[in-house]
Amino acid sequence: MILHLKANVSEAELERLSQKYKAIHFKLYGTDILVTPSKTKVIEEKDQDYIGQSWVMESDIQLANKNYLPEIRKIKISDQISIGGDSKNTLMITGPCSIESESQIEESCSLLNHLNVKVLRAGCFKPRTSPYTFQGMGLEGLKLLRKVGDKYGLKIISEVKDASHVTDVLSYVDIVQIGAKAMYDQGILKACSKSTKPILIKRGFGSTLQEFVQAAEFVLSGGNPNVMLCERGIRTFETKTRFTLDLCGVAYLKEYTNLPIILDPSHAMGYSYGVADLTRACMAMGVDGLLIETHPTPKEALSDASQQLNHQEFTDLYHSLSSIAQSIGRKLV
Amino acid sequence: MILHLKANVSEAELERLSQKYKAIHFKLYGTDILVTPSKTKVIEEKDQDYIGQSWVMESDIQLANKNYLPEIRKIKISDQISIGGDSKNTLMITGPCSIESESQIEESCSLLNHLNVKVLRAGCFKPRTSPYTFQGMGLEGLKLLRKVGDKYGLKIISEVKDASHVTDVLSYVDIVQIGAKAMYDQGILKACSKSTKPILIKRGFGSTLQEFVQAAEFVLSGGNPNVMLCERGIRTFETKTRFTLDLCGVAYLKEYTNLPIILDPSHAMGYSYGVADLTRACMAMGVDGLLIETHPTPKEALSDASQQLNHQEFTDLYHSLSSIAQSIGRKLV
Amino acid sequence: MILHLKANVSEAELERLSQKYKAIHFKLYGTDILVTPSKTKVIEEKDQDYIGQSWVMESDIQLANKNYLPEIRKIKISDQISIGGDSKNTLMITGPCSIESESQIEESCSLLNHLNVKVLRAGCFKPRTSPYTFQGMGLEGLKLLRKVGDKYGLKIISEVKDASHVTDVLSYVDIVQIGAKAMYDQGILKACSKSTKPILIKRGFGSTLQEFVQAAEFVLSGGNPNVMLCERGIRTFETKTRFTLDLCGVAYLKEYTNLPIILDPSHAMGYSYGVADLTRACMAMGVDGLLIETHPTPKEALSDASQQLNHQEFTDLYHSLSSIAQSIGRKLV
């Protein structure tokens, strides 16, 4: 159950109710909110006096549930740009898999500026599966990313891969990306829940939709309402492509949750040849954002070389998206 | 290897070469064609004289390979409509999961006529997983489907579920649908390879892309060049939706094969609420056809009740597709 | 619901009840049995008079359900050997993937005779995924298999791959194997349901346990009570091995169904190096049979070369099984 408490409930009562109903407490926009396990369906009559509004929930998809908030949550990306709510915006995010050098990231920034794309992505802490490959530039990369972002007036998003550097990432970026391999990482989720920065959670490639949304519940129930879900492909028996982009799952998320959805066809596909078609399909699904990997010279990339678009390919793709956006009543920003 | 023989090679030589190279022989548009296992990479010098043109292949995706025929195969659906080739057409196919009665299928025909959709689908032999549920109207349904198709000037497509009734289906329909559960059925594949009617092969939900295209090779190497592939969702760990539509796989098929691609988002999703968004995504992928389940009164349907669109939902969806088609330079027919 | 009718219900009443309750009718050991869809939970009072015993079922796992028959069905393999029931027998079945020649199959028979193994397996109609590879010896192979089987006093099992040759297979073999790719083939299932020969159904590699058992229901509800289930690996994201043997699923089947279970670790593994360990694990699971591929010279095999054990490897493995069987109170036959 989600319980919105009445104003002026004392700290002591709050504490008592939390304990009694095994609830998590947080405060949002001045309201004290308790969330109990979803199997709790009733509040004792004598406790009803403290409660303004309440919602009984079927599963632990609670704060993210359309039955709680029926509209997609509005998330402010910059002073000019929001997604969700009544915005009808689809946000383009692009940049390289990894930041590799100042000149490389400057080239990426030029592409974004040229096309008027406002959010730059680049990884600094790379969750590689092998210890013997490039592990990312780490904190140094993060500082560099912040520097060029500021220089070009871009918002930046970068990935946190484990709890040991979550504080660094939180302090340098505008949007925190929780990587697919870190989706269950409660050290990260808890740290992000104490921030108000937008958090983009990537679906683990072995994670169910239920688990995916429940990862968001960790952040939401800590008091940060600014959570986006990013579908990036799940692992299936098919190995001709890197992963399998789950658009059926996206249809489910759109129907039942109130979280903005960002799609990452680059990681799903794993090969640049399919990215343009898939991106257009994602656009036509009617989602809140697109995350596309681009690199000035993909063949020389230190990670994910095969799937990144070069700048010309991205430019062509980008120009093909506006009319699809218009067809479905959305705007690419 | 694929070998196009020169004209006037004798029957005896043809037989000798087939045996020697363990090749399948068929004749198409006057040319004798041999297809050897793909691991065969060379033809002995003394046999070269019989061979006009030859292609060495990397895997048993041979006749369906872009390295053999670089353009999507053109398939004639009616006197007015073709798909593939240089047509830029995306064919709409719709109708109920199962034909249930004459009045039901008449209502479906009215919908198609109203929207000027030209191909009607309806199942007669239903490959249900339980013996205790509705198994379809069988041959009686097939005859009824033919009757109303002719009455309304519609082409009809219906499914064959096993080899015991493939002859019946072949003789009544315009396009044969080989169902997902029958994709490996060589009794069906061989019978279809001896026809010239268009054959739509649905991907088995547990089948790799390699196996999927190889199923088409059974038909192509029997001499029927009119094969379409239909992606309809694969089985994954995610169970909130019925299957997972594999658009990454579609990108692979578009890149490497010369077969027209039809998408069936209805079976993938399993729930009507997601079908419209997914259909628009499929349209934006740039494919050759769409297969959408509709029913006059979905709740009363004897099979697949949850995923069929009612006629109003389909009409709304249908009208939203043209501008997406136009955005990517295609035409919905 | 499963309904055992009282004796002497007239044909007309039988027909009326079948129609009214949409039930399948068959007669077994003198009793008329009706099986309705599982969602039917009640029989009208006025029809109760015809019914001797009845079982309400939760799902369409009905005749195979332990709630209907609590003991594993006893299936007679030969005059000397049965499995299931109170037999505590684990049946060994071995032989090559495909019959390739008389000398090859004679060598296999020698192995079986030497070890006193009583059931020989060999494929004649091979459901290959490519048309360009060895497709099996077909009917000629079937006749040869029968001949050597009789010569050596062995029972034989061979696979049917589609409905076009099911009659041939039924007439030559002692046990019919319905292949994994044919599990849903109702043409096959129906033909087998009219026989009384033991039917071994292999689980489709993309099939759920529910669908697997429901395939058995097609045979059982046609009147053939002699059905065995064979787990042979499912398709997962892991590709270092050919398939993933699902022993958790076997635990489920043992708990909830009354069908004997045969395990095929050879196809699951796909590589001979793991077969011995896996076979011992299967033995320790406490199942009714083991199906192991062996070949006189595996490297020269025309199909499944990598996974077949040579005769020495099988002999060593075979000798290691008895003490495990004994540990769990079973006997290897």
Add this chain to the structure above:
Amino acid sequence: MILHLKANVSEAELERLSQKYKAIHFKLYGTDILVTPSKTKVIEEKDQDYIGQSWVMESDIQLANKNYLPEIRKIKISDQISIGGDSKNTLMITGPCSIESESQIEESCSLLNHLNVKVLRAGCFKPRTSPYTFQGMGLEGLKLLRKVGDKYGLKIISEVKDASHVTDVLSYVDIVQIGAKAMYDQGILKACSKSTKPILIKRGFGSTLQEFVQAAEFVLSGGNPNVMLCERGIRTFETKTRFTLDLCGVAYLKEYTNLPIILDPSHAMGYSYGVADLTRACMAMGVDGLLIETHPTPKEALSDASQQLNHQEFTDLYHSLSSIAQSIGRKLV
């Protein structure tokens, strides 16, 4: 490549070689070891002088590869017990999913003492997928676990779920368990690589065998040679059971890697009814350890209630294992 350097290579040369070949350096038993990416296949001639022995590797399964060390690594569990090497030991580990109270864990210790089982498992930091369920006793639980372990002379193993508490876990337990959801967590892996305590890595349920072993490479290449792999079920399309235990994968690991293997059938199955059969199957596979969840009163367990065995069930199971162990030449310790 793995390079064993000769004795007395200077720090400066070590540093130069590491940088030049992008290698990781660690020292083990007095030898300086460098591990380069596996795509590096040659060392320049002028650098050969520094190298004592070298191994070229096919993939980034390097230190864990049988081609490097052909024997299963020996890991000391206590003064009396080792696994791997030439020990032929299979280690039993048992205890509750979560430590819940002192009385509960005391009961578990009694069971272990009674059966002479030497390693106690219990979770303190639970990586639950929902924030609204029991999250474990945390550090308090860890201290309690240490206390009772010492009191009863038991070794203890407990799970670390993210990098924020890895130091605590490392300091209190005898064996660190890296949970399935944390398998990729480099914050944890790096911390564990700096310890010499045995590390048990559970396979992520969406992780390939390649990634699984590469997780071990993070620990091994940090200098901790004491790594065990734990297979606990992967996520597949089958949902009648919680996960699918991948014994084919275990056969692969036994064939190609030098790491001891522990099997956890409890989590794979998810239901207590299948655990005994599966545990016997795991025993017969010939592995180095078994991890079984037990609880004094499973129905009251705060996590994983359905899959834990009660003490009588475990006692019966335990007594059935010795003769299977003996059949395959192993000893249960």
